[in-house]
Structure formats: C-alpha cells, structure tokens
Amino acid sequence: MAANSTIYDIAAEAGVSIATVSRVLREEPGVSPRTRERVIAAISRHNYRPSSIARGMTSKKTNTLGIVLPKLLNPNYAMIFTGASDAARAAGCSVNLFPWRSIVGQAENPALALAERRLDGVIICVEYMPQEENARFLESLRELRPFMPIVLIGCVPAEVDYPAISYNMAEIVRHVMAWLIGLGHQRIALIGGMESDQDQKRRDVGYLQGLQDAKLPFVSSYRVFCGGNPADGENALDGMLEQLQPAYWPTAVIALNDLVAMGCLASARRHGLRVPEDLSVVGCDNIFCAPYLLPPLTSIDMHQQELGARAVELLLSGENKREDARWEMVFRASGGPCEPDMRERKGE
Amino acid sequence: MAANSTIYDIAAEAGVSIATVSRVLREEPGVSPRTRERVIAAISRHNYRPSSIARGMTSKKTNTLGIVLPKLLNPNYAMIFTGASDAARAAGCSVNLFPWRSIVGQAENPALALAERRLDGVIICVEYMPQEENARFLESLRELRPFMPIVLIGCVPAEVDYPAISYNMAEIVRHVMAWLIGLGHQRIALIGGMESDQDQKRRDVGYLQGLQDAKLPFVSSYRVFCGGNPADGENALDGMLEQLQPAYWPTAVIALNDLVAMGCLASARRHGLRVPEDLSVVGCDNIFCAPYLLPPLTSIDMHQQELGARAVELLLSGENKREDARWEMVFRASGGPCEPDMRERKGE
DNA sequence: TTGTATAATGTAAACGCTTACAAAAAGACA
DNA sequence: TGTCTTTTTGTAAGCGTTTACATTATACAA
Numbered sequence: 239m240a241a242n243s244t245i246y247d248i249a250a251e252a253g254v255s256i257a258t259v260s261r262v263l264r265e266e267p268g269v270s271p272r273t274r275e276r277v278i279a280a281i282s283r284h285n286y287r288p289s290s291i292a293r294g295m296t297s298k299k300t301n302t303l304g305i306v307l308p309k310l311l312n313p314n315y316a317m318i319f320t321g322a323s324d325a326a327r328a329a330g331c332s333v334n335l336f337p338w339r340s341i342v343g344q345a346e347n348p349a350l351a352l353a354e355r356r357l358d359g360v361i362i363c364v365e366y367m368p369q370e371e372n373a374r375f376l377e378s379l380r381e382l383r384p385f386m387p388i389v390l391i392g393c394v395p396a397e398v399d400y401p402a403i404s405y406n407m408a409e410i411v412r413h414v415m416a417w418l419i420g421l422g423h424q425r426i427a428l429i430g431g432m433e434s435d436q437d438q439k440r441r442d443v444g445y446l447q448g449l450q451d452a453k454l455p456f457v458s459s460y461r462v463f464c465g466g467n468p469a470d471g472e473n474a475l476d477g478m479l480e481q482l483q484p485a486y487w488p489t490a491v492i493a494l495n496d497l498v499a500m501g502c503l504a505s506a507r508r509h510g511l512r513v514p515e516d517l518s519v520v521g522c523d524n525i526f527c528a529p530y531l532l533p534p535l536t537s538i539d540m541h542q543q544e545l546g547a548r549a550v551e552l553l554l555s556g557e558n559k560r561e562d563a564r565w566e567m568v569f570r571a572s573g574g575p576c577e578p579d580m581r582e583r584k585g586e
Numbered sequence: 587m588a589a590n591s592t593i594y595d596i597a598a599e600a601g602v603s604i605a606t607v608s609r610v611l612r613e614e615p616g617v618s619p620r621t622r623e624r625v626i627a628a629i630s631r632h633n634y635r636p637s638s639i640a641r642g643m644t645s646k647k648t649n650t651l652g653i654v655l656p657k658l659l660n661p662n663y664a665m666i667f668t669g670a671s672d673a674a675r676a677a678g679c680s681v682n683l684f685p686w687r688s689i690v691g692q693a694e695n696p697a698l699a700l701a702e703r704r705l706d707g708v709i710i711c712v713e714y715m716p717q718e719e720n721a722r723f724l725e726s727l728r729e730l731r732p733f734m735p736i737v738l739i740g741c742v743p744a745e746v747d748y749p750a751i752s753y754n755m756a757e758i759v760r761h762v763m764a765w766l767i768g769l770g771h772q773r774i775a776l777i778g779g780m781e782s783d784q785d786q787k788r789r790d791v792g793y794l795q796g797l798q799d800a801k802l803p804f805v806s807s808y809r810v811f812c813g814g815n816p817a818d819g820e821n822a823l824d825g826m827l828e829q830l831q832p833a834y835w836p837t838a839v840i841a842l843n844d845l846v847a848m849g850c851l852a853s854a855r856r857h858g859l860r861v862p863e864d865l866s867v868v869g870c871d872n873i874f875c876a877p878y879l880l881p882p883l884t885s886i887d888m889h890q891q892e893l894g895a896r897a898v899e900l901l902l903s904g905e906n907k908r909e910d911a912r913w914e915m916v917f918r919a920s921g922g923p924c925e926p927d928m929r930e931r932k933g934e
Numbered sequence: 935t936t937g938t939a940t941a942a943t944g945t946a947a948a949c950g951c952t953t954a955c956a957a958a959a960a961g962a963c964a
Numbered sequence: 965t966g967t968c969t970t971t972t973t974g975t976a977a978g979c980g981t982t983t984a985c986a987t988t989a990t991a992c993a994a
Contacts, residue, residue, distance in 0.1 A: 242701070242733040244949090245950060254974085255973065255974045255975075256950090256951080256974090257952085257953080258973060258974075260951070260952060260953085261973090263951095264952085268971070268972065268973090269972075270971080270973090273973080285701075285729050287702040288702060289702065289949090289950055289951070290702045290703055290704065291639055291642040291643055291704050291949090291950080291951090292950035292951035293950085293951060293952080294979090295640060295643055295950075295951065295952085295978090295979050295980070295981090296951055296953080296978075297951085297952065298979080310658060310667055311661065311664055311665065313659065316658040316659055316664050319658055320657070320685075323683075323685060323688070327688050332684075332688070334680070334682055334683075335667075335681075335682075335683055336680075337668075340675050340680070353633075354635035354637065355638055356637055356638065384590075385590040467874075468874065468875075468877075468878055497874070500875065500878040503878065504878055526659065526815075527875040527878075527879075530816055530848040530849075530851065530875075531875075531879065531880070532879070592980055592981085593980060593981065602943075603943065603944045604944090604980090604981080605944060605945080605982085605983080606942085606944075608981070608982060612982085616941065617942070617943085618941080618943090621942080621943080636980080636981070637979090637981070639979090639980075639981085640979075640980035640981035640982090641980080643949050643950070643979085644949050644980085644982040644983075645949090645981080645982065646949080
C-alpha cells in the first residue's frame, strides 16, 4: 500500500530478484510473460514508483532540464516556459525553472547552482541581464559547459559560441523604425531597457541605423532607459513629455516590451494624446493582453512558445548550432500613420 | 577543473578522507582549521559541487518542493508560483512546477507522477480542475499523503481534510453581488468557469445567495459557463447579449477572472455598451494589466504572491491546519453605479 | 612517563536503483 | 538421453553522498 516501497519490496512480493523487477520497470525484453505479470501486479498493489533519485544515481540521467528566465511575471517568459515545458514533456523530460535572481544571487560562480542539480541540460534566457552580472554568468557557464549541454535564448552576440536560438534586436528595431518612418513619423522615441543590458545595446544599434537610413537626426531626449514594467514605461514617457515642449513631442514610441508599452499608453492618455493619431505606440512580445488594450497594441510577436520548444529540441539534439528565432510584426490600432500635427502649428 | 568531480577526487586532492570532505561541505564542526582550508581549496580548484542526486539518496531530502498549477499563462498562477518560489528559496528549497495537464495526463494514479520525484512536499492548486478529474486526483493524493506533505490552495471544500490556504468563492461573489446591488444593479450576470469545476460551484452558491439576499429573481440567461481566457469571456458575453433583448441586457457582470473580464470589456465595446455607464464589469485576480485596461478593471486582489509564500510556509511547518487566504476588492472605473438605463426606455 | 578525555579523522555500510556478468532453466536436436 | 543453444533469472558491484562507529592524534593531568 505504500507509495514509497522499494524495488526490494516488489521483488520479495513477486518472488523474483530486483533485476527482474528492474527489467519489467524499464520494459526490457527477456522477461517471461508470467513473471512480468506477477511483477506488475505487485507494483500496482504497492503503488510503487521507482525513485527518480536512485535512477539518476546509476543512469547519470535525470530526465530533467533546467531553464533560467528573468521572471515569470512577464507573460513573455511564461510563454517561453510553457513552450519548453510542453516540448520537454513530449520527450519524457520535465523542466525546472530557475528564476534568474535565484541563481545569480549565488556566490562567485553562479552556474554551479545549476551544476549541483545534475540536469540533463539547461536553457538560458540571456535577456535583461545586466551587463556585469551577465559577463560573470557567462564566465561561470564556461565551467559548466563540459558537463551539461547548454542552449541560449535571446539576443546572443555572434561572438558568443553557444548553441542558441537567437534574434537580432537591432534588425527588429530597424524594421520597426523603417515602418514608422514610412508612415511619416520623424520624431520617434525608444523607451525602455537597461542601459547595461545586452539586448538593449542591440536595440540601440537598430534605432540609430533606422534614423541613419532615413537621414533623421538623433535626439537624445527621445532615448530613455528604464525597467521593464508598466510603471517604468509610464514614468519614462511622463518624464520625456514633461521635459519637452509639446511641439517636440515624439509622434511614435517603440517600447522595450508590451508592459512598457502599456505604461506608455497610460502616460499618453494622461497627457491628452490620442493613440495613434497623436502618438503611435509599438510594443514587443505580443502578450495576451495586447489585443485587449485600448487601442489594441501593435507589437512584435516573438513566437515564444515555439521558441521555448525549439530550444528544448536543440538542447536534446546535442548539436552546436545557432538558429534564428521567428518573429513578425502584428499590426493593431496603436500604430498608425503620422497625422498632420496640430501641436506643431499651435506651438509658436 | 571539473564541475563534475566527486567527493573522492576532492578527498584525494586534499589528502583526507571523504568523511572529512563531507563534514566541510556540510559545515559541521570538528574539522581542524588547517584541514578545512585544504579541503576548501581543493573544492574551489575543482569547481566541485556535491551532487544533489546523491545527497537525496542518503539524506532522504531533496530540498525540492513541487507545485501543481493549472497553467502559467494566466498571470494569476505566475504570481502564486513566484511567491512560492521566493519563499522556498528563503528556506533553502527550490520549487518544481508541474503544469496540471502534465500530471493529470498520467495513467490511473496521477499523484504517483509526483511520488517518483521524491519531493519534500507539494502544493496543489485545485482551481479549475474539472470535477471528475479532480475527484480522481484527490483520490490518488490519498496514496501519496502518507509519504509527502501536501498543501492545497484554492476554494477547498470544508470536508476535504488537508492542510490548505483556502478562500471561499461563495463569500467573495456574494460580497461583490451585495456591492453591485447596493449600487442599484438588478440584472447581474455571472460569466465563466466550467460547470463541473469546484470553484465554480462555490461561485454559483454565492451568486444565488446574493440574489436571494436582495430578493432578486434568478435568470438563467445571466448565468454562463465558459473557459478562462479572454476569448471565452468575449464569446460568452456576445452570446448572452445576442440572445436577449437589449431591454434585458445585464447592467453588471461578474467575471471568473480578469482574463474573462477583458473579453467582456471587448464584447461590451463591440455592442456599443459603455463601461461602466451601461455595464459594470468586475474581474478577479487583479492581474498586472487590470489597471491598464480601459476602463481600468475593478477586481478582487487575491494577494497571490503572499498566498504562494504562505503555502510554502505551511508546507514546511508540517502543521495540518487550514488558513484563510486574504482578499480584497480593488475598486476601479469598470465598476460603477447603475445609471438610468436608456435601453430600457428605448426598448418598446 | 603513562593514562585519560577530547578533538580530529577515517572506515564502511547504506540509500534504491541499473547493469555487466553469471547461473539456471527451458528448448532443440542428435 | 545427453549436449548445445537460447531464454530467463539472479548476483553483485557501482553510482556519490551521509552517517554511525571505529580509530588515531592531541592535550592535559597525574
């Protein structure tokens, strides 16, 4: 009746040796039908389940993958996790989530926190990691690498030689810039991201390229660093608008992600700006609430569940290759053509 | 240099026995300072980390808790997870997430999927579980219980004798009903939840009590079962509105959760209903986007992070007691007084 | 010096499995 | 019937720790 009986109990009960029980457990051939039946009966009588701990001990496999994510409260990462978890389950593994903070809080060798779990592999999302910690982490990952397959997810610099599913934020932002500029926008703000963060560096590159492509000047007031939550976006846009004459207000903003974009919508509304007529807003990640905001949010869909799933597949394949993540722009009402600007005429 | 060296390697390197290394590892007293130092040096030279697998083998502790949640894509559960994860970390444990589907998909004894992991305890969120599967699951939990501490989270019926942090959805819905009725609403809809789901049963009770308290009739059209996503809420309200004469449209809806409420907002908007003037909407869970919807959503804050944290504490305390979850109503623009109803006058 | 208490270290078994190898049983065939 | 295969089953070692217990070193008193 015990869910915690051992293989010995089952063997005794069925009148066989533990090797035979083990064979039945692992569905190995070479067990006579009669014996197999007796063993199965004993197993179900005891509600027996082999200990994954003991199994891991001998087989050196834990059937467990790890995934390191910044935080789950952003639905973006919940999607990645879900995709990874589903794919792993299909392959007979489960996925352990390591919030970024929990492992980087560790001593001088953060990745060792992963090492002691003896995972069969680990997926690491390198987004949002502050530069310095990121560097330390990648450094300590080097120690881990010989013993645990690793796959990176995110805006992974070309020189980082790990298997990865990566996307190029520079390219994405440049694309959005071109689109906005094509709609007539000339004053475009880039909001969010920590200055020190890797992804952000790439976003900046794309932003500057976008301006350059259209021979637009770089205006430093249009470039604001901030955290990744709605309140951060709200404060950031508030600050920008309050610092500038209305005549110089941007006509479009590209937000770090949809959360920041949500904050921008709120700030715009509070400042009497209509979206998209007075201000176009573009977010990123296409989280579930994007279509339900007012106006619905134009965003970049990063296909996060697929991303998570592909990371698992790459991890299990053992190949050391880099793949590109899929992404696409989802057009909704919050992004639109630059309208004739009343403010400009009013403002002297 | 190897992150996967064993205690023997360290012992050899430091010229001591494995017992001594083990003592240093576990910071036991009774190791001379000189020896300790040598061992520590060897450990860091090798980047050695004791295998948690092997540790679990002897110590019978895995320092790992499990948490079973319906899904992470609803920020509600991401919050619970985050709270639990943080609290667990503070206690030196990590938390494994088991999506509900992944464990209920199992054979006839779902809880055994948890058993084989030899977790130090497991938190189970019983929300949304379809009645039949829920029953099977609780049944199989009985087998697990003698060997693994269990804490339930959710609308746990009084007769279920498990340690739990529970909330009474009947009470909450009744409270919301009283509030809406106090604002003059007479036609109140209850939208969402699966008919078979335990929580939903309690919501129904609260709804009926609320009507009874105010001597209002029960109108079956105002009662719609549906899934928990925005699209479900949208379809559900669409269906209700299309089925009824505008004169009989509800003036308020109580939604299963904020996702469903989001869908209701969209449906209302599409039907030309102003919120809250024509239709008040109340959600549940107070997810991060609730304040950013238009109008901002009145919701029930379930203090989910705290809930998760308390579940962990209860689990680790080993006490078999039931605690009440905290909750409070958060008033925002989507819920308001019942306005003189133009529709009623227009409709013949 | 010897003896005794205490601190430091070592030995070996155990945890619950897997697996290589050995042994026994069952068939096949002469 | 006996011999040789083939199938089935069992034995024992090993995985990397912890831990009870044994042993040795050290300190101190007599």
